[in-house]
Amino acid sequence: MIAVISSRSLFVALTALLLxxxxxxxxxxxxxxxxxxxxxxxxxxxxxxxxxVPGQAELIIGQIRLPRTLLGLSxxxxxxxxxxxxxxxxxxxxADPGLVGVSSGAALGxxxxxxxxxxxxxxxxxxxxxxxxLSLAAFAGGLGVTAxxxxxxxxxxQTSVAAMLLAGVALxxxxxxxxxxxxxxxxxxxxxxxxxxxMGSLNGASYARLWPLLLVGVGVAIWLPRRAxxxxxxxxxESEARHLGFEVERLKRELVLCTALGVGAAVAAAGLIxxxxxxxxxxxxxxxxxDHRILLPASAMAGAALLLxxDxxxxxxLAPAELPIGIITALLGAPFFLYLLVKxxx
Amino acid sequence: xxxxxxxGVNRGECPVLRDIALTVRPGEVLGVLGPNGAGKSTLxxxxxxxxxxxxGQILLNGTPLQGWEALPRARQLxxxxxxxxxxxxxxxxxxxxxxxxxxxxxxxxxxQVIEAALAAADVGHLAGxxxxxxxxxxxxxxxxxxxxxxxxxxQAGQVLLLDEPTSMLxxxxxxxxxxxxxxxxxxxxxxxxxxxxLNLAARYCDTLLLLDRGESCxxxxxxxxxxxxxxxxxxxxEVLVQAHPERGHPLIVAx
Numbered sequence: 001m002i003a004v005i006s007s008r009s010l011f012v013a014l015t016a017l018l019l020x021x022x023x024x025x026x027x028x029x030x031x032x033x034x035x036x037x038x039x040x041x042x043x044x045x046x047x048x049x050x051x052x053v054p055g056q057a058e059l060i061i062g063q064i065r066l067p068r069t070l071l072g073l074s075x076x077x078x079x080x081x082x083x084x085x086x087x088x089x090x091x092x093x094x095a096d097p098g099l100v101g102v103s104s105g106a107a108l109g110x111x112x113x114x115x116x117x118x119x120x121x122x123x124x125x126x127x128x129x130x131x132x133x134l135s136l137a138a139f140a141g142g143l144g145v146t147a148x149x150x151x152x153x154x155x156x157x158q159t160s161v162a163a164m165l166l167a168g169v170a171l172x173x174x175x176x177x178x179x180x181x182x183x184x185x186x187x188x189x190x191x192x193x194x195x196x197x198x199m200g201s202l203n204g205a206s207y208a209r210l211w212p213l214l215l216v217g218v219g220v221a222i223w224l225p226r227r228a229x230x231x232x233x234x235x236x237x238e239s240e241a242r243h244l245g246f247e248v249e250r251l252k253r254e255l256v257l258c259t260a261l262g263v264g265a266a267v268a269a270a271g272l273i274x275x276x277x278x279x280x281x282x283x284x285x286x287x288x289x290x291d292h293r294i295l296l297p298a299s300a301m302a303g304a305a306l307l308l309x310x311d312x313x314x315x316x317x318l319a320p321a322e323l324p325i326g327i328i329t330a331l332l333g334a335p336f337f338l339y340l341l342v343k344x345x346x
Numbered sequence: 347x348x349x350x351x352x353x354g355v356n357r358g359e360c361p362v363l364r365d366i367a368l369t370v371r372p373g374e375v376l377g378v379l380g381p382n383g384a385g386k387s388t389l390x391x392x393x394x395x396x397x398x399x400x401x402g403q404i405l406l407n408g409t410p411l412q413g414w415e416a417l418p419r420a421r422q423l424x425x426x427x428x429x430x431x432x433x434x435x436x437x438x439x440x441x442x443x444x445x446x447x448x449x450x451x452x453x454x455x456x457x458q459v460i461e462a463a464l465a466a467a468d469v470g471h472l473a474g475x476x477x478x479x480x481x482x483x484x485x486x487x488x489x490x491x492x493x494x495x496x497x498x499x500x501q502a503g504q505v506l507l508l509d510e511p512t513s514m515l516x517x518x519x520x521x522x523x524x525x526x527x528x529x530x531x532x533x534x535x536x537x538x539x540x541x542x543x544l545n546l547a548a549r550y551c552d553t554l555l556l557l558d559r560g561e562s563c564x565x566x567x568x569x570x571x572x573x574x575x576x577x578x579x580x581x582x583x584e585v586l587v588q589a590h591p592e593r594g595h596p597l598i599v600a601x
Contacts, residue, residue: 091431091433229447232436232444232447233444233447235433236430236432237427237430239396239425239427240427242395242396243394243420243423243424244420244444244447244448245416245417245418245419245421245448246447247416285435289435289436289437289440290436
């Protein structure tokens with residue numbers, strides 16, 4: 001498969017798509033705002049316009065839609081970037097960030113807190129910590145399970161990705177069983193919030209939930225592209241990459257850490273959102289080829305834009321009710337993926 | 347220059363190579379021969395730093411192999427593995443271009459090197475094709491172009507290790523590829539090549555190392571190693587050895 005479009009036209013198209021998604025995400029909702037009002041509100045929020053009295057548009061955008069949009073942007077970009085990292089690490093275009101156990105670990109951490117704090121009535125830490133507890137537990141769960149998977153994949157100072165893959169499958173199953181146990185113990189109301197968390201949502205986005213992810217996301221977005229040529233070499237094979245002068249063991253360690261932090265933070269902020277990390281890099285590879293120098297930034301942009309558009313559908317389809325965004329990404333992502341699969345075979 | 351002194355290699359507890367000694371000098375092509383399981387690929391893995399030595403020493407230009415930093419080593423030592431598992435749709439020139447990753451020679455020089463290396467492995471006509479659409483033999487030649495690009499144009503002090511570079515090639519390209527390796531040696535590179543075809547080895551190598559069950563059974567100039575009784579003993583195959591009617595090197599025919 002050779003590049004279908006030049007990388008330059010791809011980036012032009014992706015920039016346009018991302019700007020469109022940003023604008024729609026800020027402008028549409030129960031109160032639709034014209035483009036000019038949206039821009040004006042953004043200008044005032046950034047302190048570039050002098051008027052003192054905040055208007056309605058400014059309140060809606062500043063308090064509700066801007067944090068939600070930035071959250072969607074970060075979650076989408078981070079999930080897509082980590083998808084590229086995992087597909088590179090496993091040298092398989094069908095790998096998914098979930099393979100190293102980070103998603104199931106985060107889900108386990110979240111289930112522990114959701115069910116523990118309500119149905120089981122555990123006293124979980126001081127009051128000021130409560131709002132962050134869910135995110136922290138999800139993040140720690142993702143990191144913890146990934147650390148165990150990585151540890152199990154190591155032997156004689158070498159990391160075997162095949163062993164990591166198997167360990168990831170087994171630990172994900174174990175985490176699934178424990179989540180099942182918590183689900184069994186949960187009362188009806190808790191069950192509902194558990195289910196919703198497992199389907200992901202940007203609902204209730206706030207700056208407090210945004211900052212940690214934004215920090216991790218910026219870190220991932222700066223660090224991963226610096227490893228683009230190393231990832232290219234890794235696709236040749238681990239020995240081949242070593243013979244080309246790359247420190248492969250360190251690269252693998254960094255890729256796993258980067259994915260654990262990135263996906264852990266994304267899941268902690270927005271719950272489980274599938275298919276972005278799998279479909280976005282796969283689709284872009286079909287368009288511009290596997291070169292990570294282009295694939296990484298392009299995936300970040302496309303992931304961000306697609307997640308914003310999916311969130312828009314989640315908000316608008318059944319308004320004023322809201323669908324979990326994981327349902328939208330899976331509903332659109334899975335058939336599209338099957339289409340690529342069938343088309344690729346002919 | 348590559349020097350190996352009393353090398354031993356274990357896989358797990360089991361010794362698979364014992365007391366191997368060899369030297370590949372600048373400009374020399376050393377062929378490594380032996381039956382399946384003799385330890386040829388293990389030797390190559392040890393020489394490329396993939397397997398630790400359990401005894402003895404490997405010296406690259408006088409410095410122990412483990413003492414080299416990864417990047418400077420990649421500029422001196424290139425390795426062609428027996429088979430490759432690349433499963434992504436890079437263009438052929440992109441694959442060959444990966445050989446330039448250890449260098450910071452700039453886009454213009456890289457493009458010239460890639461073109462020259464593509465031509466040397468006779469894959470210039472495939473440059474814009476997707477790697478995944480190539481046949482096994484074409485892929486093997488692309489990887490050969492990649493490792494040649496890594497050392498291009500080739501000079502004294504560099505070492506090229508080739509693991510069965512002709513295993514999937516048609517007769518014409520078996521000769522093209524070994525001729526290209528020979529030319530690399532003429533520019534000063536020390537070349538070590540694992541081969542199965544005794545006649546190709548006789549034609550293109552200066553010296554031969556004959557391995558059997560992890561031990562060196564013969565090491566020296568081609569004419570000395572390719573004796574009928576040595577070949578019969580190691581490979582269990584009765585052969586006639588005659589001089590090539592035009593070139594004079596040994597010609598091996600099964601009886």
